[in-house]
Amino acid sequence: MKDLKSLPKERLCKHIAALPKSGIRDFFELVSNMDGDNEVISLGVGEPDFVTPWHIRESAIYSIEKGHTGYTSNLGLLSLRKEICRYLESDYGCRYNPTDECIVTVGVSEAFDLAIRAITNPGDEIIYIEPCYVSYNAEIRMALGVPVALETREENEFSVDIEDLKAKITPKTKAIVLNFPCNPTGATIDMEQMKRIAEIAIEHDIIIMTDEIYSELTYEKRLPSIASLPGMKERCIFLHGFSKAFAMTGFRIGYACGPADIIGTMMKIHQYSMMCASTAAQEAAEEALKNGRKNMEKMREEYRQRRNVMVKGFNEAGLKCFLPRGAFYTFPSIKSTGLSSKEFALRFLEEHKVAVIPGTAFGKCGEGYVRCCYAASMENIKEAVRRIGIFVNSLKK
Numbered sequence: 100m101k102d103l104k105s106l107p108k109e110r111l112c113k114h115i116a117a118l119p120k121s122g123i124r125d126f127f128e129l130v131s132n133m134d135g136d137n138e139v140i141s142l143g144v145g146e147p148d149f150v151t152p153w154h155i156r157e158s159a160i161y162s163i164e165k166g167h168t169g170y171t172s173n174l175g176l177l178s179l180r181k182e183i184c185r186y187l188e189s190d191y192g193c194r195y196n197p198t199d200e201c202i203v204t205v206g207v208s209e210a211f212d213l214a215i216r217a218i219t220n221p222g223d224e225i226i227y228i229e230p231c232y233v234s235y236n237a238e239i240r241m242a243l244g245v246p247v248a249l250e251t252r253e254e255n256e257f258s259v260d261i262e263d264l265k266a267k268i269t270p271k272t273k274a275i276v277l278n279f280p281c282n283p284t285g286a287t288i289d290m291e292q293m294k295r296i297a298e299i300a301i302e303h304d305i306i307i308m309t310d311e312i313y314s315e316l317t318y319e320k321r322l323p324s325i326a327s328l329p330g331m332k333e334r335c336i337f338l339h340g341f342s343k344a345f346a347m348t349g350f351r352i353g354y355a356c357g358p359a360d361i362i363g364t365m366m367k368i369h370q371y372s373m374m375c376a377s378t379a380a381q382e383a384a385e386e387a388l389k390n391g392r393k394n395m396e397k398m399r400e401e402y403r404q405r406r407n408v409m410v411k412g413f414n415e416a417g418l419k420c421f422l423p424r425g426a427f428y429t430f431p432s433i434k435s436t437g438l439s440s441k442e443f444a445l446r447f448l449e450e451h452k453v454a455v456i457p458g459t460a461f462g463k464c465g466e467g468y469v470r471c472c473y474a475a476s477m478e479n480i481k482e483a484v485r486r487i488g489i490f491v492n493s494l495k496k
């Protein structure tokens with residue numbers, strides 16, 4: 100076969116071919132050839148280190164044992180959708196009809212993709228908050244929308260500055276993507292900010308896409324969803340899933356709830372591309388909602404302890420670290436070391452065998468920071484923090 104690079108460009112879809120690789124992938128490719136990989140402590144990957152609780156795994160086994168091996172409804176099992184809607188009503192203050200306002204997807208990743216494609220016409224502007232999850236910018240571009248980054252800053256605890264948000268709005272603004280608690284900063288917004296964002300959305304007729312994947316992993320006061328505020332249900336797409344709080348990344352189950360016209364349009368894409376999410380995984384997700392709360396709360400308490408140890412360790416090492424309110428990431432400033440984010444991450448890995456992600460993987464304004472995931476064992480976190488102290492000290496000499 101011919102070398103792919105030598106083939107004419109027209110062979111590929113131009114706007115997809117032009118997309119950069121994810122900054123996280125990019126970083127790991129750089130380091131993949133390093134020796135002694137198995138001694139590395141990874142604070143890189145954003146994935147729970149807990150195995151999915153046994154009762155959830157068992158329900159997937161039973162599903163297969165019972166011979167539930169066919170497709171489900173394209174929207175997902177009705178029993179799961181009912182459970183999801185009950186959960187959103189009790190925990191988020193949002194009421195949805197399981198028959199036409201809820202769709203089960205292959206992770207939040209697919210839910211986000213369907214939502215952005217269902218609402219975006221070419222040239223529509225989509226505002227998203229940076230630093231942010233690596234997929235948002237690329238997803239918007241794949242849908243032929245125009246990504247508009249709203250930068251957040253450490254001095255505001257990486258929360259939304261409402262005046263900055265207003266300045267980004269134009270007649271072409273179609274939607275605002277929110278993700279609180281935020282990957283990578285762990286920031287949240289307060290009730291006042293949430294209300295202001297809702298007012299702006301109503302005033303300018305803007306859709307809100309709220310990615311609530313880390314919502315259960317909130318360590319301070321947890322707020323209801325923005326979708327529950329007056330006048331918001333009809334303009335909000337609520338995106339959520341089981342990967343993080345229920346430690347179910349490999350099951351690949353997410354969902355979206357929102358107005359029936361939007362969910363119906365998302366359903367068309369899903370129907371023609373995915374058909375449905377895995378049946379056994381859907382049954383496991385139903386079990387997670389019915390009986391998984393206790394385990395989820397235990398994991399959250401464990402993450403809280405780990406967060407506290409990591410933040411204290413970074414601050415003691417002289418890296419200013421904002422106390423994240425949720426998710427399982429810290430985002431310490433490494434500006435005092437004089438290194439760039441990438442240099443810091445590479446040298447820390449090479450010299451001390453700890454993997455962290457350069458902040459720039461999450462947007463330009465992530466320069467000067469690194470993302471460290473504390474969904475790692477306490478033992479590894481303590482050791483990583485010890486090594487960071489040694490590394491930072493060595494840079495002073």
Ligand SMILES: Cc1ncc(COP(=O)(O)O)c(C=O)c1O
Nearest residue numbers: 145206207208232282340342353
């Ligand atoms: C903010 C955010 N949204 C969505 C996802 C994707 O989640 P899922 O595993 O449900 O596809 C992630 C995964 O890291 C994430 O951090």
